[in-house]
Amino acid sequence: MSSSEHHNGKAGVRRRGLVALALLAPAVLATAACGFQPMYGNLGTNSIGTAQLQQVDIGVIPDRYGQKLRNLLIDRFYADGRPAATLYRLETTLTASEQKLSIQKDATATRAQLVVLAPYRLIDATTGKILFQANARSFISYNVLEQQYGALAAVENAYDRAILEISNEMTIRVAAELGRKT
Numbered sequence: 001m002s003s004s005e006h007h008n009g010k011a012g013v014r015r016r017g018l019v020a021l022a023l024l025a026p027a028v029l030a031t032a033a034c035g036f037q038p039m040y041g042n043l044g045t046n047s048i049g050t051a052q053l054q055q056v057d058i059g060v061i062p063d064r065y066g067q068k069l070r071n072l073l074i075d076r077f078y079a080d081g082r083p084a085a086t087l088y089r090l091e092t093t094l095t096a097s098e099q100k101l102s103i104q105k106d107a108t109a110t111r112a113q114l115v116v117l118a119p120y121r122l123i124d125a126t127t128g129k130i131l132f133q134a135n136a137r138s139f140i141s142y143n144v145l146e147q148q149y150g151a152l153a154a155v156e157n158a159y160d161r162a163i164l165e166i167s168n169e170m171t172i173r174v175a176a177e178l179g180r181k182t
Helices: 003-032 048-055 064-077 148-181
Strands: 056-058 088-092 095-103 109-124 130-143
Touching (some): 048 056, 048 064, 064 088, 088 148
Parallel strands (some): 056 088
Antiparallel strands (some): 109 130
């Protein structure tokens, strides 16, 4: 290979790199101006994950698992502490049912599925108008154990996992809805 061919090869690579950069730069600038904003990004007080969610009052949810769900939502919505006044109110309830999946000859179950349903709605605190409503649900399978303590612990763990899934889904959907409104 002569030195001129070697030089032309490097120049060709440089030209292709510049052409690729020239084509890529407008695409990057166009995406930056499209309004995309990461939901959980670190954008200060203007991010969807902090500013809008902190404007939601989370209503009391009956029962022990309702209290656990409310506490998870409070942890997610109020990262910087609770606001004095809110613009929105979130109302929800929980219903749970257990289904036996694997039944032995003696009619005892060895596997079960917990189904937790949480219908919820986002309400304008000033007008009382329902802005958004949806259902969050979780299906959690667990082993049915013969030992009493183990069986209770398995059910408790299944409920905790279901509540965690529901709180994640509700947080994402409410944040997306509030992001759409702003």
